[in-house]
Every structure is written in structure tokens, then in C-alpha cells.
Amino acid sequence: MAHCTLPPAATSLAVAHRTVEEIWFVLAGTGEIWRRDGDSEQVDVLSPGVGLSIPTGTHFQFRNRGAMPLQILIATMPTWPGADEAYRVGDHWRVE
Numbered sequence: 001m002a003h004c005t006l007p008p009a010a011t012s013l014a015v016a017h018r019t020v021e022e023i024w025f026v027l028a029g030t031g032e033i034w035r036r037d038g039d040s041e042q043v044d045v046l047s048p049g050v051g052l053s054i055p056t057g058t059h060f061q062f063r064n065r066g067a068m069p070l071q072i073l074i075a076t077m078p079t080w081p082g083a084d085e086a087y088r089v090g091d092h093w094r095v096e
Contacts, residue, residue, distance in 0.1 A: 002080075006031065006062065006070040011095050014061035015086040020076045022054040029070035033062040034092040043092075046070060059089040 006012065006029075014034075024033075031046040036059040044052065047061065054060055064070040 022048035
């Protein structure tokens, strides 16, 4: 389990996971998440109380759209195997 904090106006790099799945629960802040799994693609709003899942192999990127840090509690299953788990994919949003 991890506690993620993304500062205001920040955008993550787009990645996918090789072997794990994640469940996210937004604790504070506001933002958006883009996910693509095969032919399915969507952008969802992130706000306190929102929960979502990221299946293995799903491309995703998220950004903070608010004035305060975006805080997310993330559970990974199975246990995070190491630095090579996440791999870069094409960004949905430009990263500055």
C-alpha cells in the first residue's frame, strides 16, 4: 500500500504495469485520470471519496487540476515486485 501525493498543476508520466493491479482511493484534492485498456479509453474525475481500479497492462496517466495536493491511497496486488514493474507508454497529456 502507498500514499501518493501529486502537487498542484503537476502531471504524472504515463505508464502501465507488467504484473500488478491497483486499487485507488482519493483522499484529498482534485484531478483527472486517463486510462486505456485495449480499445477502451476514458478520462475520469478524481475527487475525495472516488475509488477506481487499474488492471494489469492498462495504460494510465493522472494530473492535479486543483490548488491543493492530490492525495491517493493505492493498494497493489500482488506485492510491488520492484523498479522494473512500471513501464513508460505514450502520454495522454503533455508533461512539463
